[in-house]
Amino acid sequence: MAKIMNGGGPGGPGESFRVDRLAALLLTEQRGVDPAGTWTEYGGGDRVAGPPDASGGDVDREHLDTWLAAAAALAAGEPKRALAVLGGLPPAAASARPGRPPSQALTRAMRAAALxxxxxxxxxxxxxxLRAEPGTPESAGPVLVPDERLRLCTHLAGQFIPVLLSARMTLGHATTAEAARERASRYGARIEGAGWDVSEGIDEPLKWYDGLYEPIAEAGHEEAAACHLLLAADLRVRAGDREAAxxxxxxxxxxxxxxxxxxxxAELLRGDWELGPPGLAEQCVVPPTPPSAPELDRAAERYxxxxxxxxxxxxxxxxxxxxLxxxxxxRLRGETEACRTTVAAALAAALAAGDGACAVLLRVHQALDLIAIDTRAQAQTHIGTSTDADADADIDIESGTEAKVAAVVVGWGGTVGSASWVxxxxxxxxxxxxxxxAQGYIARSGRAxxxxxxxxxxRDSGPGDREALPKAGTYAEARHRLAAVVLTDLEQRDHLERIRRxxxxxxxxxxxxxxxxxxxxxxxxxxxxALRDPDLMAAARLRIERALxxxxxxxxxxxAPADGPLAEILDGLRSDLAACPAQEALFRSRRSRSAGLEEEADRFADEAVVLAGQIPQELFRSVVRCAALADLGRWKAARAEVRAVEARLPAVQAAGLWARLGRPGRARGHVPRIGVVGTGDDHSWESAALHAELALAEGAYGDAADQALRGLAAYEEHRLRxxxxxxxxxFADDPVPAGLHHAATLALLLPGGGDAPAAAFTQAERGRAGFLGAVRALDAAGTDREDRTAVRNWLAAEVRWAAEFEEHVGAVRHETAGPSEGRAAEAGGRLSEGARPQVTERRMRIGAVDRALDAAEAVVRRRVPAALTAGAGEPPDAAAVAEALPPDTVLLAYHLFGDSLVxxxxxxxxxxxxxxxSPPEHRKLAHDVVATARRFRDWCAAAPGSGPAEADGRRLAEWLLRPFAAPLRDCPRVIVVPPATxxxxxxxxxxxxxxxLGATHEVSYLPAAAGVTRRRSPEPDRPWNELRALLVGAPATDPRRGLPTLPGTAVETAEIARLLPRSRLLTGAGATRAEVLAAAPGHDVLHLAAHGLVDELAPNRSxxxxxxxxxLGLADLLxxxxxxxxLVLSACDTGRGRATAGGDVLGLTRAALITGARHTVVSLWPVHxxxxxxxxxxxxxxxxxDPAPRVGAALALAQREVRALSGAERDEEFRLLAHRTGTDPGPRHRARSWAPGECSVPSRDTEPVRRRAATERHPYxxxxxxxxxV
Structure with a gap:
């Protein structure tokens, strides 16, 4: 055989060379011969030949050319091309018998390799x-081939290739199962197949592969022997036995x-072993902790x-x-440009070699690298091809790199390539x-x-049956819990629909x-x-019933066995179902308490304590009871609940509970056990938050500040991703980072010293600067009109995306979680009833906004990549804010959290x-202040049921104004920076x-003190009556919407148009969305007077x-x-929004600030x-x-003047305005103050409001x- 391979023997040197080339091609892992060169010399790149003649005898040129072309296709990783070259016939039904013509045996073996x-x-x-294919043979079986020249080739194709692939797969299964078992055993979790002997899954594939060596050794082919031995060593490394390798x-x-x-x-394999488990480079795995620098250096040397x-x-x-x-x-070193150029060189080599599988792998690597650096720039260079055959792979940056790459790869796999490779x-x-x-890169994760x-x-979906939606888990990781709820609901409904089918x-x-x-x-x-939403908790009951x-x-x-893993999961669901009523009552209690409804809150909390008795799981039962008792101020009973189960609680939970129950010393005892007993924290900043809270309670202010600032740094790094x-x-709507900001603020303030108040002020500002990321994103666009438009469109697309999820969550909230009907026998037929008609529409709408957001983000990534990371940056410190303050102005800023008000x-x-x-053993001061403020605001809004608020007003003034009486006496202008709550x-x-306060002071508001220092162009010299204004008022809404006419908005906009002669007025049927959007850009004043629809639970739908x-939606405003x-939003409740734990208030005011409006006027309640x-x-x-007008001063003067008017004077002034503008003032009751008793009051709200009587000087x-x- 050695003689034949060296060119001697029958058939001449040319034939022996081709047989040698055939063997080299079938050593696919060795990569010694390029497929492209073989196709050039022997054809077959595009040929489809018939099967070789089965007549036997000497091997002729035609047969060898066909096999060479097929082997070249296998070397290229293109099994479908190989099958086509071989004739596309199915494998022989029976194993080759001794004496079967060698052409038949080799053809069958090559088909086995291709399959x-x-x-x-x-x-x-x-x-x-991912899916097992029916009728897949593991190998062609042993074949006796009389012709020594083809015996090795038949062995390589029919057994070596299939067994090697099967051995690798089986080892992958076994090692993965062993790792999963090890992870589960750490916490005593049960896993399916715990009694299986995993070692069999490791030993058997090694035996299969080792059994292939004898025919190779008999052939005397040194390269084949070397390849086998090297791959045998690699299999040992994959099996975890490096010593045997x-x-x-x-x-x-x-x-x-x-x-x-x-x-x-050999060098490829040795380099792979330096990086960890073999295969990581091809799989493009970037672990959180990469290999060490020496390991990377050694791998690079080997490669x-x-x-x-x-x-x-x-x-x-x-x-x-x-x-590659x-x-x-x-890539692992973070050398982006070197990675890019090296991948490009690898792709060029793969294309030159004709290695289709390697080429599509590299295209996917390129796409992932582009996603990783958050840019589509140079995509044409990165992923474009240099061959005419792959011209459709050229990347159109605007239309989506990922889609183009996928089209090329899927097309390759479906025509000439490998389905399993794809x-x-x-x-x-x-x-x-x-x-x-898991690392927080949600945009990247979504694109990938x-x-x-x-x-x-x-493949389970019918044509057009499903929209590709983001994964619920992706948004659960990002803590966008509304998106996770909606997507999880849709995923569950999909599964239910398929079960029904x-x-x-x-x-x-x-x-x-x-x-x-x-x-x-x-x-x-x-x-x-996690959302603490009582309505969603009620909806969860129905989902759990379906699952049961x-x-x-x-x-x-x-x-399934009664005590198996499935039974344990179902038992857990039954426990969750039993817990739902208690959780729902607890969350309703907290919602009522934040609204200032203390009696109602206590009633729900008492209900939660009772309902918690239904929870079968003792630990969770005690945790729920503890939370409700603490809310009720029953501290002794709450501590008794924790004490009873303390020994069985995870250390992190026990420490957290004791800290919140005012026993930091007892909490400290559990800290060393965190991560050892039970699970640890999900994120590093959660552990830091606990340490900071305990240090603060113990008076260790330096340690508290260090822990809090370290935790905030980790949190911010994750949030920016x-x-x-x-x-x-x-993501910021989470009490953990809010607690970190609180701990850092107090730890800087309480030690005292001259710089302490300023340092604490600056730290508190960091806690409320979340919205500045969007503001800075627009700043990053500079003055270029197209760049700014791209960023605006991106921010608007985000709002539409969020609004879509809010709308669907609203629908879920209103569902009735009734009792389950029927039992398992009919479950498949009824589980999706009532839900099916909406699922397709929901999917289409969510898919549409998701794609629109991706498209808008792609444009920003290309034009203004800095906008994507614009959230970074420190807010201005106290000195910078003070320097930017106008003269005669005092800025009042507040920090409110837990039991502290600063x-x-x-x-x-x-x-x-x-x-x-707040005093010890007292309810949290923050709850008290927020509840009092809610009651006072409701009284100002003359809300039904709101009682006298004199006492509430005095308490608020005592907390918020009295400490600063001296600067308030000296400064007529006040800028208030309130906490979000x-x-x-x-x-x-x-x-x-x-x-x-407004009677003597001009009061303005800002969500963050950073607004004082915003770099803007100076106020224009042009007087107000020369500014261009767009005025929208009294739109003719469809009568079917049930909205009453608002003559006040018609009078208002008509009078403003008289005062501002360069204005454009849109009213009645002309006040359409299209007209407003087309006319608004370029106007200095934008005034919108209409009804308002604002929902605190769905702020992006305002x-x-x-x-x-x-x-006109919030996205339209952006x-x-x-x-x-x-920018004036002269409608009801336009200043309302949802306050987050992250110090943000989501709603129209936030959007107005993001637009760059210098001054905004909004309302805090329904407007008469x-x-x-x-x-x-x-x-x-x-x-x-006025000679030197300021918006804040003008509004304050107007409010004082109207407050001083009697009801009759207001009525008369409104009628005079209506007469001057030629507007019908409407029925008399619409323009007059309320009479004693209840009456129906005209307001710019979307629903009629019944209000009690108010005096003429009432804040309403x-x-x-x-x-x-400012």
């Missing part, structure tokens, strides 16, 4: 097929001496030697493999997406998930869909718990502070010196109804308002139509006629509007 490569081959060789490696190296391709393979060896062998395919791995070393590519992309999600789905579309056909449901329903219920319940019904189906269908304003705002009074010259705490409090209506069915000098008209028109009159009339700005 194995099409079904059992994936990047890295570790992953099992050493002698095999040395034996392989001896055989590989003087053979560059075999040497190249360099491999590249040199393949270069010496003349193998572009080998060079591509080596360069070198690029991965650069599924493996999808798997490695999804694994990268999951890793990014979309690419994975494009690479492996769901099976049961309708009389088939058993797929276990995957049954488990999907169960998992969906678990996630929905956990997200509802499906679990019954699954148990009946599979015969989210890259989207909506995700960052949602206030600062800042002028240009000095900074005062006041720290108030007090954003609705009208400070200008608080009692002050026998009147209200909108102003316009003509017909139109509405698109239309291009930094106006003045005619009196609101008087306040606003007087404000404009002052702006036009004159105080709803506030000025936001």
């Amino acid at each position: 194995a490569m099409d079904t059992d081959w994936q990047p890295g060789g570790y992953l099992a097929p 050493v002698p095999l490696l040395h034996a392989g190296l001896r055989q590989a001496s003087r053979r560059p391709a075999a040497t190249g393979l 360099g030697l491999a590249e040199a060896a393949y270069r010496a062998a003349g193998s572009q395919r080998g060079r591509a493999a080596a360069l 791995r070198l690029a991965h070393v650069h 599924r493996g590519l999808a798997r490695l992309v999804q694994d990268r997406a999951d890793a990014w999600s 998930t979309s690419l994975a789905r494009l690479l492996a579309p769901d 099976c049961t309708d056909l009389g088939e058993a449901p797929d276990i995957t869909h049954c488990l999907g329903v169960i998992q969906g219920a678990q996630i929905f319940h956990s997200q509802a718990s 019904d499906v679990g019954g189906l699954l148990v009946a269908g599979t015969g 989210l890259a989207r304003d909506t995700l960052r705002a949602s 206030g600062w009074a800042m002028t240009r010259e000095r900074l005062l502070f006041e720290h108030v705490t 007090l954003a609705l409090l009208p400070f200008h209506a608080l009692p002050w010196h026998a009147d209200v 909108r102003l109804p316009l003509a017909g069915d139109d509405a 698109s239309a308002a291009h930094g106006p000098r003045l 139509d005619s009196v609101g008209c008087l306040v606003i028109t007087r404000m404009y009159r002052h702006l036009v006629h 009339y004159w105080a709803p509007f506030i000025h936001v700005g």
Whole structure:
């Protein structure tokens, strides 16, 4: 045989060379011969030949050319091309018999190799097929081939390739199962198959593979022997036995001496072993903790030697493999540009070699690298091809890199390539997406998930049956819990629908869909718990009932043991179901308490204590009871609950509970056990928050500050990765980072010292600067119009995305979680009833906004990449804010958390502070202050049921104003920076010196003190009456919407148009959304007077109804308002929003600030139509006629003047305005003050409001509007 391989023997040297080339090609892992060169010499790149003649006899040129072309296709990783070359016939039905013609045996063997490569081959060789294909042979079986020249080739194709692929897959299964078992055993968790002997899954594939060596040794083919020994060593490393790999490696190296391709393979494998488990480079795995620098250096050295060896062998395919791995070393080192150029070189080599599988793998690596650096720039260079055949792979930056790459890869896999290789590519992309999600890179994760789905579309879905949606888990990681709730709900409904389809056909449901329903219920319940939303908790009950019904189906269908893992999961769901009523009552209690309804809150909390007795799980029962008792101020009983189960609680939970119950010493005892007993924290800042809280309680202020600042640094780093304003705002809505800001603020303040108040002020500002990320994103666009438009469109797309989820959550909240009907026998047929008609529409709408957001973000990524990271940056410190303050101005800023209220009074010259705490064993001061403020605001809004608020007003003034009486006496201008939870409090209506603060002071508001220092162009010199204004009022809404006419808005806008002659007025049927959006840009003043619809639970859905069915939404405001000098939202509740734990208030005011509006006027409660008209028109009159007008001063003067008018005087002024503007004032009751008793009051709200009587000087009339700005 050695003689034949060296060119002697029958058939001449040419034939022997071709047989030698055939063997080299079938050593696919060695990469010694390029497929492209073979096709050039022998044809077959595009040929489809018939099967070789089965007549026997000597091997002729035609047969060899066909086999060479097929072998070249296998070397290229293109099994479908190989099958086509071989004739596309099915494998022989029976094994080859002794004496069967060699052409038949070799053809059958090559078909076996092609089928194995099409079904059992994936990047890295570790992953099992995502779907098993029927009728897949493991190998062609042993074949006796009389012709020695073809015996080795038949062995390599029929057994070596299939068995190697199968061995790698089996080892991957076994090692993965062993790792999962080890992880589960740490916490005593049960796992399915715990009694299995995993070692069999490791030993058996090694035996299969080792059994292939004898025919290779008999053939005397040194390169084949070297390849076998080296791959045997690699399998030992994959099995976790590196020691056993050493002698095999040395034996392989001896055989590989003087053979560059075999040497190249040896160096590739040795480099892979330096990086960890083999296959990580092909799988593009970037672990959170990369290999050490020495390991990376050694791997790079090995790959360099491999590249040199393949270069010496003349193998572009080998060079591509080596360069791919070198690029991965650069990737792990964070060397982005070196990685990019090396991947490009590897792709060029793969294309030159004709290695289609390596080429599509590299294209996917390029796509992931582009996602990783958050840019589509240079995508054409990165992923474009240099061949005509792949011209459709050219990347159009605007239309989506991932879609183009997926189209090329899927097209390759479906025509000439490997289906399992493409599924493996999808798997490695999804694994990268999951890793990014866990690290907080949600935008990257979403793009990678979309690419994975494009690479492996769901075959269970019918054509057009499903929209590809983001994964619920991705947004659960980002803590955008509303999105997670909606997507989980849709995923569960999908699984239910597929179960219904099976049961309708009389088939058993797929276990995957049954488990999907169960998992969906678990996630929905956990997200509802995290949101502390009583309505969603009620909805969770229905989802759990559905899951239990499906679990019954699954148990009946599979015969699962009564004490198995499935039974444990279902028992956990039953416990969750039993806990839902207590959790719902607890969350209703907290919602009522935050609204100032103390009696109602206590009633719900008492109910929660009783209902918690139904929870079968003792630990959770005690935790719920403890929370409710603490809310009730029953501290002794709450501590008794914790004490009873303390020994069995996870250490982190026990420490947290004792800290919150005022026993830091006892909490400290559990800290050393965190992560040892039970699970630790999800994120590093959570542990830091606990340490900071305990240190603060113990008076160790230096340690508290260090822990808090360290935790905040980790938290901010993670938050910035989210890259989207909506995700960052949602992620910040968490009491843990809020607690870190609180601990840092007090730890800097309480030690005292001259700099302490300023340091604490600056730290408190960091806690309320979340919205500045969106403001800075627009700043990053500079003055370029197209860049600013791109960023505006992106921010608007984010709002539409969030609003879509809010709308769907609203629908879920209103569902009735009734009792389950029917049992397991009928579960499959009824589980999705009532839900099916909405699922498709929901999917389409969410898919549409998700794609629109991706498209808008792609434009920003290309044009203004700095906008994606604009959240970074420190807020201005106390000195910078003081320097920027106007003269005669005091800034009042507050920090409210737990049992502490801190206030600062800042002028240009000095900074005062006041720290108030609640007494021990008392309810949290923050709850008391917020509840009091809510009651006072409701009284100002004349809300039904609101009682006298004199006492509430005095308490608020005592907390918030009295400590700063001296600067208030000296400064007529006040800028209030309230905490988010007090954003609705009208400070200008608080009692002050026998009147209200607004009677003597000009009061303006800001969400953060950073607004004082915002770098803006100076105020224009043009007077107000020369500014261009867009005025929208009294739109003719569709009568079917049931909105009453508002003559006050018609009078208001008409009078403003008279005062501002360069204005454009849109009223009636002309006030459409299209007209407003087209006209708004370029106007200095944007004034919108209409009804208002604001929902605190769905702030991104805030909108102003316009003509017909139109509405101007929050997203429209972001698109239309291009930094106006003045933006007035003269409608009801436009200043309302949802306060987050992160110090943000989501709603119209936030959007107005993001637009760059210098001054904004919004309302804190429903606006009386005619009196609101008087306040606003007087404000404009002052702006036009006063010599040095300020918006805040003009509004304050207007409010004082209207407050001083009697009801008759207001009525008369409104009628005179209506007459002057030629507007019908409407029925008399619409313009007059309320009479004694209850009456129906005209307001700019979307629903009729029944209000009790109010005096003419009541804040409801004159105080709803506030000025936001400086």
